[in-house]
Amino acid sequence: MRNIDPCEARRLLDAGAVLVDIRGADEHRRERIPGALCVPLEALHGPLPLPPGVPVVFHCRSGLRTDSHAARLAEAAGDREAWRLEGGLDGWRRAGLPTARAAGAPLELGRQVQLVVGAVVLVGSVLAAMLSPWFLLLTALPGLGLLVAGSTGFCGLARVLARMPWNRARPRAATR
Known part of the structure; x- marks a missing residue:
């Protein structure tokens, strides 16, 4: 599984790829990339329940979790094309791409x-x-x-x- 920069990931998502946020639900509620599915790493058991052939982009906050669990994410992706979002949510934000923040959300x-x-x-x-x-x-x-x-x-x-x-x-x- 390769890394993908945020702008290229955005193009993939616009073309129908699915973005999977592996952070915890509390982190996802606080700030997220619009349209991302929240599937916390601890809840990721076996293949993702997505239609066959749909490409997947995984992300976390900084990219460290996706990098350190790449083998597990590749297993969850199954036969689909899969990438890790370079820099995670932080990289997405640095690239000037939109995020959704919960107003007044508590710290993780x-x-x-x-x-x-x-x-x-x-x-x-x-x-x-x-x-x-x-x-x-x-x-x-x-x-x-x-x-x-x-x-x-x-x-x-x-x-x-x-x-x-x-x-x-x-x-x-x-x-x-």
């Missing part, structure tokens, strides 16, 4: 986890330096959480953050 869940973990470690370290070394225990909690998340794939903090009001889908206003 992974970034929210990183912010909370970083803040807890920073606060715990500052409190330990200024008040008591016992506050170093506060820094152990996110460390333990990261170990569990890395070894099991379960991130309790992400689950908690996903239930926060700013991450819940907002009902759309009725239109007349």
